[in-house]
Amino acid sequence: MRQKGETLELETNVREGTVVTFAGGSLCEEATVTFATPRDGGWLVLVDRSPFHPESLSWPDQPGDHGTLTFPGGEPHAIVDCLTGLVDPDRGILLTDAEAIAASRSGASLQAVVLHVVRSEVDMGNVVGQRARLDVATDRRADLSLQHTGVHVAALTLNRCADRFWTKDKPERDGLGFANLDKAAVTRSSIDTERSVDTYRIGKSLRKKGFDREAFLSALPDVEDAMNSHLRGTWLGASTPARVSPPEGRLDGRRIWSTTLDGIEISIPCGGTHIDDLSRIAEISVELEPIEDGFMLTTRTRGR
Numbered sequence: 001m002r003q004k005g006e007t008l009e010l011e012t013n014v015r016e017g018t019v020v021t022f023a024g025g026s027l028c029e030e031a032t033v034t035f036a037t038p039r040d041g042g043w044l045v046l047v048d049r050s051p052f053h054p055e056s057l058s059w060p061d062q063p064g065d066h067g068t069l070t071f072p073g074g075e076p077h078a079i080v081d082c083l084t085g086l087v088d089p090d091r092g093i094l095l096t097d098a099e100a101i102a103a104s105r106s107g108a109s110l111q112a113v114v115l116h117v118v119r120s121e122v123d124m125g126n127v128v129g130q131r132a133r134l135d136v137a138t139d140r141r142a143d144l145s146l147q148h149t150g151v152h153v154a155a156l157t158l159n160r161c162a163d164r165f166w167t168k169d170k171p172e173r174d175g176l177g178f179a180n181l182d183k184a185a186v187t188r189s190s191i192d193t194e195r196s197v198d199t200y201r202i203g204k205s206l207r208k209k210g211f212d213r214e215a216f217l218s219a220l221p222d223v224e225d226a227m228n229s230h231l232r233g234t235w236l237g238a239s240t241p242a243r244v245s246p247p248e249g250r251l252d253g254r255r256i257w258s259t260t261l262d263g264i265e266i267s268i269p270c271g272g273t274h275i276d277d278l279s280r281i282a283e284i285s286v287e288l289e290p291i292e293d294g295f296m297l298t299t300r301t302r303g304r
């Protein structure tokens with residue numbers, strides 16, 4: 001586990017959330033530094049506009065981008081992590097780490113900001129107001145985007161292949177008309193540069209809604225086979241554009257991933273980054289395994 005920094009509550013002059021451009025695929029922005037404070041031997045830096053995707057407080061599925069922060073004429077400083085903080089728009093108090101997570105659950109009206117974790121010996125005590133360039137590490141972003149798109153395709157495939165285990169009126173359906181097991185049961189998603197692991201809980205409420213837990217779990221190897229053969233057979237050949245919209249906006253704005261599958265426009269709320277065409281995927285393979293109160297889906301997506 002990565003060590004999070006100590007809990008911080010800091011006074012800033014920031015009153016608005018960060019404008020982010022990762023949804024549109026941006027990898028570089030010029031911005032003005034709005035706050036900087038020492039952290040873990042380096043600096044925590046806020047800017048008004050950022051191409052960096054930060055790890056979310058409420059659904060931390062995709063880790064933060066890495067990259068560099070460069071002042072005019074200077075050497076690049078490494079950005080080694082990227083997190084989400086919350087700013088009180090009236091007083092400018094910045095919450096990070098555990099306090100930010102707690103505040104995000106409380107429903108307080110706070111603005112989300114991108115926290116760039118900078119590793120640098122240089123004193124950044126006087127950089128507020130300066131212009132800087134932010135560059136995202138492109139290979140890592142591309143790998144995370146590929147895996148994240150793979151997860152969405154795998155989730156739709158899971159819904160399709162698990163549809164026959166719903167015995168009563170089906171609950172909410174996904175865009176393709178299948179019972180949305182993914183939405184109803186996923187409790188955790190963890191994406192890295194090589195794979196994603198999604199944890200699903202099949203509890204009482206799901207069984208009450210008509211999901212046949214025993215039949216599904218005993219057929220898990222068959223469901224896995226059905227998913228893999230579906231993923232080999234369709235969706236990944238021809239050009240299929242996909243996008244996240246809006247391409248830029250405040251970090252706490254709602255964003256939607258959309259594409260077209262089987263001739264149907266699919267939309268899934270998503271705060272992450274994605275590849276722009278499914279044809280960039282050579283293969284998606286999945287593994288299902290039972291866990292104590294449900295199952296785990298591991299998805300590996302390989303690019304062309």
Ligand SMILES: [Zn+2]
Pocket residue numbers: 148152257269270271272
């Ligand atoms: Zn997503």
